[in-house]
Amino acid sequence: MAMRDHYFQVPLDYAHEQSPEIEVFAREVVDGKRCSDETLPWMVFFQGGPGFPANRPMDYGGWIAEVLKTHRLLLLDQRGTGLSSRILPQSLAQWKTPEQQADYLSHFRADSIVRDAESIRYTLLGREKPWTGIGQSFGGFCLLTYLSFHPEGLSGVLITGGVAGIKQRAEENYRLTYQKVLEKNEAFYRHYPEDEERVKDIVAYLGAREVTLPSGGRLSPRRFQALGLCLGGDGGFEQLHYLIEKAWIEGKDGMELAYDFLVEVEQMHAFDTNPVFCILHESIYAEGYASSWAAERVRQEFPDFSIRPGARLNFTGEMIGPWMLEDFVYLRPLKDCAEILAQKDDWGRLYDLDQLAKNQVPIAAISYYEDMYVPIELSRETALHIPHFYQWVSNEWEHNGLGKDGAKIVSTLMDRLMAPRL
Structure with missing residues (x-):
């Protein structure tokens, strides 16, 4: 070349x-x-x-x-x-x-x-x-x-x-994609049934304490759930499975989430390094209306994505939410900016x-x-x-x-x- x-x-x-x-x-x-x-x-x-x-x-x-x-x-x-x-x-x-x-x-x-x-x-x-x-x-x-x-x-x-x-608004797009992400979850757990209990253990651990990632961001249950973004690509099932299987290591106070696991969690999400993907994502659908965090609103129609103690966790996909502006440390200064753009209702065609x-x-x-x-x-x-x-x-x-x-x-x-x- x-x-x-x-x-x-x-x-x-x-x-x-x-x-x-x-x-x-x-x-x-x-x-x-x-x-x-x-x-x-x-x-x-x-x-x-x-x-x-x-x-x-x-x-x-x-x-x-x-x-x-x-x-x-x-x-x-x-x-x-x-x-x-x-x-x-x-x-x-x-x-x-x-x-x-x-x-x-x-x-x-x-x-x-x-x-x-x-x-x-x-x-x-x-x-x-x-x-x-x-x-x-x-x-x-x-x-x-x-x-x-x-x-x-x-x-x-x-x-x-x-x-x-x-021809559709953002909400119609997300109603379809939530359903397709559920189908990917079913396929993932069929392929790796052992991961269902492993994932429950990780979510319980994250729900009981604050876990800080190497960059300073927070690994909340929602942020862990959002790792399902990878499930829609060839090799995505394996990427998530190999991450989950190495989650734990014995530390001075017992079992804890391993450092290399935490590093890889950060690497799987590019929101800090590519903030447009988060802040302007829903605007790619908007013509003359405010997206108003459409994915977060439509999520309420799909209770299978609720995070409940002891229940199977269904990972989410390409769904952006305002919580990301808290959990991703370098996006926190942009929280108000993101909210303004989410409520902008005069986008052009x-x-x-x-x-x-x-x-x-x-x-x-x-x-x-x-x-x-x-x-x-x-x-x-x-x-x-x-x-x-x-x-x-x-x-x-x-x-x-x-x-x-x-x-x-x-x-x-x-x-x-x-x-x-x-």
Whole structure:
């Protein structure tokens, strides 16, 4: 591979001509033997999240190698991530009030990410030359926003595990995902039945005392329960099982939670290091209404997730709650900011249903039948709403299929994208 780094200055707020600027980073990647080939078409990658940077290539393999057979690839660090004016508790401390922090963060959703991509396209390709978009998970949400408001910038779209529901409120999404997380719990405990009692013991221990993690955060029963976020990926069952089996060690006062267990618990949650994923997560669904901690409200409809002494613990999934702003020590200064954003009721549009209904850009997507994060029911409804949309539905992979078997997935989707239209 040959790589080149790009830095772009873009407006924080595209709606105002006098807006301050932020920096957006993207890494251009091309086959080393073809780096001088100016005829190669471009493909731009949108990462999942929200709040995570694009891949850092380590070797010539996987889905990136498949793309480089035919394209010049741009790995985009979405605003606020990676090297793009990244958002951390430290950087947000520059603003004096929670209101100022919230106003700044309100410009970091998919609509602004897409405007950044268009600005970059003008610079690298020119206004008249479109490129292909590829999006994983939340990256697919971004591409549906792109198709809604700037379809002229796209010659084709590939989506892996990210066909968003475009007609539903956040609550409807969570009613489906809570049910799917329950199904994952059933499968997990069938596979590792010995973990049911182990988990009960850990929860009882956490409920009886304050347990502090190495960084200073609190390991509450709710934080332990939220480790189920990993259950929706290939290898997630094993990751959680191997963590649980090493939980205990004998200390000077008897059995206690082991230090390496506590370290790994912290490593499994990236909320401190990627605060956008927590603070702006529910805003990715909101159009003209406040999310108001939708996942926490819908949780009350699912008593199976209650934490009760002696009862089986059902792990939760991709559900964000206000309690996280207490348990995660570096998020505590952002508690008021997060509350302001949760109650913000004037979010702009993310999708144009009329434009999508007359779409002319070819789309090829894979949706995972057992996806714990992006419900297949909503993905299917979206695919049926948009013309020229090929949807491959499979239970061969989980949500992280692109990372597990990306070459096969991208190759198949590219073939469908390039197939003649009937």
